[in-house]
Amino acid sequence: MNYQLVKEVIELIERFDEKVEAKSYSKDLGGFKRWIYDSEKRLEDLIEEPDWEGKDKGRSPESAINTLIVHMNRYAKNYSKSAIYSSDFSTQEDFIYLINLKAFGAMTKMELIRKNIQDKTVGMQIINRLIKHGWVQQSNSLEDKRSKIILITEKGIEALAQIMEKIRQATKIVTGNLSYPEKLKLIVLLQKLEHFHEPIYSKNLDLPHLVDIAYSQLT
DSSP states (O other), X not given: OOHHHHHHHHHHHHHHHHHSOTTTSOSSHHHHHHHHHHHHHHHHHHOOOOOOTTGGGTOOHHHHHHHXXXXXXXXXXXXXXXXXXXXXXXXXXXXXXXXXXXHHOOEEHHHHHHHTTOOHHHXXXXXXXXXXXXXXXXXXXXXXXXOEEEEEOHHHHHHHHHHHHHHHHHHHHHTTTOOHXXXXXXXXHHHHHHHHHHHHHHTTOOHHHHHHHHHHTTO
């Protein structure tokens, strides 16, 4: 159970019960849902164009967003490094690969690599490292003799279990001081970006043509 989520929902209910007048919203689930919806709607209506570094010199919002995303990725990697500091894991990709195998089951090497949005060379290095530790095992694919199926082992599950609490802590830190409604809104925006980029990525386009083809999808 996600106890942090339960805690945040309880805090919302307490705020609703203490600060909202009964004449405005009925003190039941329907009233609570309407209050959350109206609160979010009011927040949207109040949003003004923010400032960002370089805006006064003509820097575009797209440039600011790209920089912020890169920064967030680096912050997240730093927390992950701390989480695995005293473990046998070398990088955050090691445990992310294991988490995917545990969650989604066995898959081919390329399926695992592409699920993590990495190129083949780097992905193979990670998989070989996991095999060396005995955390995953490989076997021939029954559908394609040229492919190898990767499966997490009991040793891999145990290694993952030993660091999962720290990983959960690092994951929560990344979302910082966002409120629960803000987290939901961020998920919606990130999913929208994911739905735009994933089909382009899945085409495995040649790098010389990637930007031109992707840019054409904006219009």
